[in-house]
Amino acid sequence: MIDPSDKEAEALFIALDTLDQISRPDPDLPRKIGFNELYAYANDPDHSPASDLIAALSTSLDLRRDLKRLLDKQALAHLPRVAAASSGEVTEREGDGFTLRLKPSKAQEDQVYLLIQALDRDDSPRLLFVEDEDATLHRLVIDDFLEGEAQILLNLQDGILKALRNVKSSVILR
Amino acid sequence: MNVRIYIATTEGPVEVQRITKEDPDVRSVVCVNGTAKALPISRDYDAFVKEPTGVIQRSFGHPAYRMDVSAPITSGNSWQLGAFVAHAFHAEDRLAGPEDNVDNALWLTGELDRDLNVRPVDHIKDKLIASRDLFTKMREDDVRLFCFIPGGPGLVPEDEFLEELTIDGDLLRLESIVDMHRIVRRFDLNDPYPIEEEEDTEDDDDLDEEGVIDLYKQQDTDAAPIKDHSLLKALLLAGAIIAMLVGLYLQFEDNIRALRANGLQLGISELRAHPDTGCNAPEKLPLVRDGNSFPSSALDGLCALEITLNNRGTPTYMWAFAQRIEDGHFLLADRESLVEPKRQKGLIGWRIVLPKRLNKSIDYRLVALASNAPLGDAINRMLRRSLSEEKPDWQTLKAQLEEEDITVLSALHSLEK
Structure with missing residues (x-):
């Protein structure tokens, strides 16, 4: 079920997106990312982001801030930076009723299990965002959250895994 | 010699490439070719492995595995028989990897219940047809292939169909089974349900050097041929x-x-x-x-x-x-x-x-x-x-x-x- 505040936000972003499109001065210029598209990226696990959205997120600090505000507003849970250790790699995070754990695969040394577990909540997160220390946001679809938990295999070279292991990153579940 | 296991699907045979014990904290997964993409059947596989619902942990003593296969298995439970047999060979370090040479291979389809009875499944003929190339390859490589399917009315294809697929009972053999014990015995696997053997110290002259009965040998105690x-x-x-x-x-x-x-x-x-x-x-x-x-x-x-x-x-x-x-x-x-x-x-x-x-x-x-x-x-x-x-x-x-x-x-x- 969609929360009323979500509906209001969605309506607002659609309106802003329409305004963006109408007011775009020159069709030959790079397409400006609309709020509607940003909203889908932040909320819809089935949304496949266009390449120019990804490119814009990597180059536009304003767009990343917009996305961060959107996520902060609609997050199911924030798992803040790990305070206990100032160095080394993070293997476990906890916050707002969820835990994240990283377990290396014994079968494939270049792969790691990400375990997401709801401790005392009924919510089912469908997206995970990791904000790196340089404000880069990594996105991961959680397509198998059932009975309070999900398990996702990640490759060692995945950017999101490096971000999850970074003590200076924070996590948002949506 | 190790044994290769194929899980039959309507899209073709899927080889079990590897089974590895994982950390007990993680769920069992099925992945393709060593990639990080878990197949949708992984949840069902985990339930098949882990007690109290699963039979793998009960039989082989570990609650979490990763099974790598050669191609996707999309749905259903007919992979269970093949997965269980693969675990049985893995438990004895006899499961062949993709690069291993083998003399024997098993092709299986069937669902297993808690008592290791093999339950009926659909599309057996489609799975056989989809494996035609494998059958040819096995024959060319002189590998004996045992096809195991559930027993029951209407499940065993007719003789003409089997002949067309060159299932001749020699290099390529099809058998219907009602439980796991037949496979366990045939391939000398450790029985997941050990049966207490009766002590019998009598000499048994009917056994040959390999402990195999020679039915050719006529015994004085044999009953006379029955003439109805x-x-x-x-x-x-x-x-x-x-x-x-x-x-x-x-x-x-x-x-x-x-x-x-x-x-x-x-x-x-x-x-x-x-x-x-x-x-x-x-x-x-x-x-x-x-x-x-x-x-x-x-x-x-x-x-x-x-x-x-x-x-x-x-x-x-x-x-x-x-x-x-x-x-x-x-x-x-x-x-x-x-x-x-x-x-x-x-x-x-x-x-x-x-x-x-x-x-x-x-x-x-x-x-x-x-x-x-x-x-x-x-x-x-x-x-x-x-x-x-x-x-x-x-x-x-x-x-x-x-x-x-x-x-x-x-x-x-x-x-x-």
């Missing part, structure tokens, strides 16, 4: 009446092979110990033929086997024998009807009394012969030719018999420890 005279008489009487009406020329029909193809039926019955009378008055349990084989017979509680030939056509000369698959050795050759040949019809049976203890399962081919002429000379020629061969080839034997206008019927059966 009442049925025979009844059929003879009926036959005589019919003969009066249609004439006796059929008895002299030159091409008796055509008649035999429809009129001769091969059968096996288990004679199992009765709860009260034991093997003195055993219970008779006919086996229902599945395609080109009969369901295997567990030796536990088995007193004897009764091999039957039912000739529903004109009286003819008949004989039956068995040939062990492993080495081509002739297992059964009651020669009474060869020494004193006579035309017979109706139901004729031979009882084979089994020794009390066997150490190894036996796969054998049961063969029935029918001819318009006494069979003794042809059999002698067959035996003489076979003596000069290390392992008599069944197809060659069959072709030579048929060249002598002998109708040849055969089926596969196993005695399993």
Whole structure:
């Protein structure tokens, strides 16, 4: 079920997106990312982001801030930076009723299990965002959250895994 | 030598490449070719592994595994039999990897319940058709492939279909099973449900050096061949009446092979110990033929086997024998009807009394012969030719018999420890 505040936000972003499109001065210029598209990226696990959205997120600090505000507003849970250790790699995070754990695969040394577990909540997160220390946001679809938990295999070279292991990153579940 | 496992799907056979124990904190997963993408069946696989619902942990003692396969398995539960068997071989470090050379491979489809009974599944013929290329490859590589499917009405494809796929019971064999024990016994796997063996210290002269019963050897204690005279008489009487009406020329029909193809039926019955009378008055349990084989017979509680030939056509000369698959050795050759040949019809049976203890399962081919002429000379020629061969080839034997206008019927059966 969609929360009323979500509906209001969605309506607002659609309106802003329409305004963006109408007011775009020159069709030959790079397409400006609309709020509607940003909203889908932040909320819809089935949304496949266009390449120019990804490119814009990597180059536009304003767009990343917009996305961060959107996520902060609609997050199911924030798992803040790990305070206990100032160095080394993070293997476990906890916050707002969820835990994240990283377990290396014994079968494939270049792969790691990400375990997401709801401790005392009924919510089912469908997206995970990791904000790196340089404000880069990594996105991961959680397509198998059932009975309070999900398990996702990640490759060692995945950017999101490096971000999850970074003590200076924070996590948002949506 | 390790054994390769294929899980049958309608998209083609899927090889189990590797099974690895994982950290008990993670859920079991199924992945393709070592990639990080878990297949959608992973949740079901985890439930199949982990107790209390799963059977893998109960049988092999670990709660989390990763199974890598060669191609996606999208849905259903028919992968369970193949997955369990793969775990059984993995537990003994006998599961072949993609680069291993193998002599034997298993192709399986079936769902397993908590008691390791094999439940029926759909699309068996589609899965067989989708594996045609694998069958060809196995034959080219001289790898013996055992196809295991659930037993039950309508599940075993018809003979013509199997012949088209070159499932001949030798290099490529199809068997229907009702539980896991048959596979466990056949491939000498550790039984996931250990059965307490009865202590029996009696000498057993029926066992050969390998602990295999030699059914060829006639024993003084063997029961005499069963002759079901009442049925025979009844059929003879009926036959005589019919003969009066249609004439006796059929008895002299030159091409008796055509008649035999429809009129001769091969059968096996288990004679199992009765709860009260034991093997003195055993219970008779006919086996229902599945395609080109009969369901295997567990030796536990088995007193004897009764091999039957039912000739529903004109009286003819008949004989039956068995040939062990492993080495081509002739297992059964009651020669009474060869020494004193006579035309017979109706139901004729031979009882084979089994020794009390066997150490190894036996796969054998049961063969029935029918001819318009006494069979003794042809059999002698067959035996003489076979003596000069290390392992008599069944197809060659069959072709030579048929060249002598002998109708040849055969089926596969196993005695399993």
